[in-house]
Amino acid sequence: MSEDPLETVQTLLESVIEETDDAEVHYKLRSALQILEASKEEVSTLKEAVADHPELEDRLSDLGYL
Numbered sequence: 001m002s003e004d005p006l007e008t009v010q011t012l013l014e015s016v017i018e019e020t021d022d023a024e025v026h027y028k029l030r031s032a033l034q035i036l037e038a039s040k041e042e043v044s045t046l047k048e049a050v051a052d053h054p055e056l057e058d059r060l061s062d063l064g065y066l
Contacts, residue, residue: 006040 010033017029047066050057060066 006036006043010036 013029013033013036017026020026043066050060057066
């Protein structure tokens with residue numbers, strides 16, 4: 001598994017989709033994957049925004065935002 005928690009969750013969701021045949025469960029899991037992807041993009045944007053501000057980056061990381 002990846003050290004990135006979001007990548008780990010993505011891998012787990014994808015594996016569960018492969019293991020089930022229930023259309024409703026697939027829909028919910030695919031929806032969760034879409035939300036996860038949006039979250040990953042937000043984190044990426046935030047990391048880019050604070051790249052030039054190490055102190056702010058450290059504080060946000062300590063708070064669990066990065």
